[in-house]
Amino acid sequence: MTEIHVQLPGLLTTVQDLGREGFGPMGVSPSGAADPISLRLGNRLLGNADGSAALEMTLLGGTFLFPQGAVVALTGSDFAATLDGVPLELWTSVEVSPGQTLRLRHTRSGARCYLCVQGGIAVEPFLGSASTHILSGLGGFEGRALRKGDVLNTGPTAGSFRKLKLAQQGWGPLAPRQILRVTPGPQAHWFPESSQQMFYRSRYRVTEESNRMGLRLVGPHLNGPIPTGFAAEMVTEGVSLGAIQVPHGGLPIILFVEQQTTGGYRKIANVIFADLPSLGQLRPRDEIRFELVGWEEARRLLLEQETLLAAKELIVE
Amino acid sequence: MSDVRFQPASDQSLLVYFGEHITVEAHQHVLQLLRLLESEPIGSIRNLHPAYCSLLIKFDALKLGHDDLEAILRLYLERLEGLCLPEPQQIEIPVCYGGEHGPDLNEVAAMHGVTPARVIELHASATYEVYFLGFVPGFAYLGELPAALVTPRLTTPRRTVPPGSVGIAGSQTGVYPFATPGGWRLLGRTPLQMFRPDRGGTSPKSLLSIGDRVRFQPVSGERLAALEKA
Numbered sequence: 001m002t003e004i005h006v007q008l009p010g011l012l013t014t015v016q017d018l019g020r021e022g023f024g025p026m027g028v029s030p031s032g033a034a035d036p037i038s039l040r041l042g043n044r045l046l047g048n049a050d051g052s053a054a055l056e057m058t059l060l061g062g063t064f065l066f067p068q069g070a071v072v073a074l075t076g077s078d079f080a081a082t083l084d085g086v087p088l089e090l091w092t093s094v095e096v097s098p099g100q101t102l103r104l105r106h107t108r109s110g111a112r113c114y115l116c117v118q119g120g121i122a123v124e125p126f127l128g129s130a131s132t133h134i135l136s137g138l139g140g141f142e143g144r145a146l147r148k149g150d151v152l153n154t155g156p157t158a159g160s161f162r163k164l165k166l167a168q169q170g171w172g173p174l175a176p177r178q179i180l181r182v183t184p185g186p187q188a189h190w191f192p193e194s195s196q197q198m199f200y201r202s203r204y205r206v207t208e209e210s211n212r213m214g215l216r217l218v219g220p221h222l223n224g225p226i227p228t229g230f231a232a233e234m235v236t237e238g239v240s241l242g243a244i245q246v247p248h249g250g251l252p253i254i255l256f257v258e259q260q261t262t263g264g265y266r267k268i269a270n271v272i273f274a275d276l277p278s279l280g281q282l283r284p285r286d287e288i289r290f291e292l293v294g295w296e297e298a299r300r301l302l303l304e305q306e307t308l309l310a311a312k313e314l315i316v317e
Numbered sequence: 318m319s320d321v322r323f324q325p326a327s328d329q330s331l332l333v334y335f336g337e338h339i340t341v342e343a344h345q346h347v348l349q350l351l352r353l354l355e356s357e358p359i360g361s362i363r364n365l366h367p368a369y370c371s372l373l374i375k376f377d378a379l380k381l382g383h384d385d386l387e388a389i390l391r392l393y394l395e396r397l398e399g400l401c402l403p404e405p406q407q408i409e410i411p412v413c414y415g416g417e418h419g420p421d422l423n424e425v426a427a428m429h430g431v432t433p434a435r436v437i438e439l440h441a442s443a444t445y446e447v448y449f450l451g452f453v454p455g456f457a458y459l460g461e462l463p464a465a466l467v468t469p470r471l472t473t474p475r476r477t478v479p480p481g482s483v484g485i486a487g488s489q490t491g492v493y494p495f496a497t498p499g500g501w502r503l504l505g506r507t508p509l510q511m512f513r514p515d516r517g518g519t520s521p522k523s524l525l526s527i528g529d530r531v532r533f534q535p536v537s538g539e540r541l542a543a544l545e546k547a
Binding site: 030240263 | 328330366367369371379453454487
């Protein structure tokens, strides 16, 4: 077990794993890493279980001292990391010597960077998961984002170091996308044909008000008249991760990892499972588009992604 | 179970609708299916989100498709009739209405052409059923509001609503457990903590559970302050 001293927390740094499923009846959403592909690959580089807890940094990273050293891997977006001033590669396991300081800065690519540590970040689990749910102050490290002076512990490790990295080739399909593939939402037909066409033809911009709960978009309004035969107010129902709901104002919101578990706004579409990790790398002002795919295609893309993630040749010496 | 409708919500979730409107019967069926799936879980189901007249089922999309799940669920549905549910708990929630605690009280009164006092009287007159918990941990959807209080949601949700705020939307009412965004019209605020996390991790306490019966008790600002100190 080794310590991590938080010297600077960054903009929003939280402990995340793959989330807690199964507590929907209490209104508890899964939470978990915004970009689970990056978390899983980071853990694989370290020989951790896929779902070991790591630090998720947002837009601006922190500065961390390792008094006893550690083995770490940075994945996700490029936050200009240095170890005692020496630039550090992403997607590579790195041995940190006792007393060294890891410093991250502003992002140079997407929204989130993961600091994975051999043994994982050790926190008391809440409902079976280490994930922080910021909105309700549950889980993770004291239910909140990290602050200066916090001291984290890592879990037990075998203590061995093998330098591993992500293969140069072959992981292109895992890279974050700006064209998000979607399936029709359960209320797609509550939108007039003109709104549906507008939705698929237009670019939407991610706004500053976006967070782990949802990504608020700006672009063409989707509040055309509701076709006859459909109610003006819908009955609140369960909502899925990646649901694209449209409040009466007409601007879409994509529900994200700390999502509400139920909602009363119409959903025009839903981001497919395989493209959910891409949402975690979208920054404010990024522009996105939506592409409709069928149920079979969505499933094929997921199977393809999982096969790629599980491939032995993805991680090399 | 003739009027059941299945609707894919995403590539990893399926909605089961027991009708398209809030009815006692539809909600009974939701509760029954929820209880049955909790007592006899299906391995590839990852989460359940009950609501008024629907149940959203999240499943492992690597193992199942919508059609596979629908076929399994039809066998469960055949067994719902006659499934017994436990006796509901009765819970009273003190509320300080209006002023800073209920910023939408006057507007709601104006929308219905009645006095704010009448809105309070109506809201506190009914016994509500906890239809389900959703939105955020411990947020209970209570119904139904007296017909004279049915009011649409805000056009644009507030970015943040204080914890304990009591709101209405459509024919629903509920209490916000945490400071969250919210589109319901706020009538008042309660000092009760709706969701207490147990850091041990196994049994967090939600004040309300699905199926409970709830009444609101109007209290003064002084009483609210006293209860908050307690």
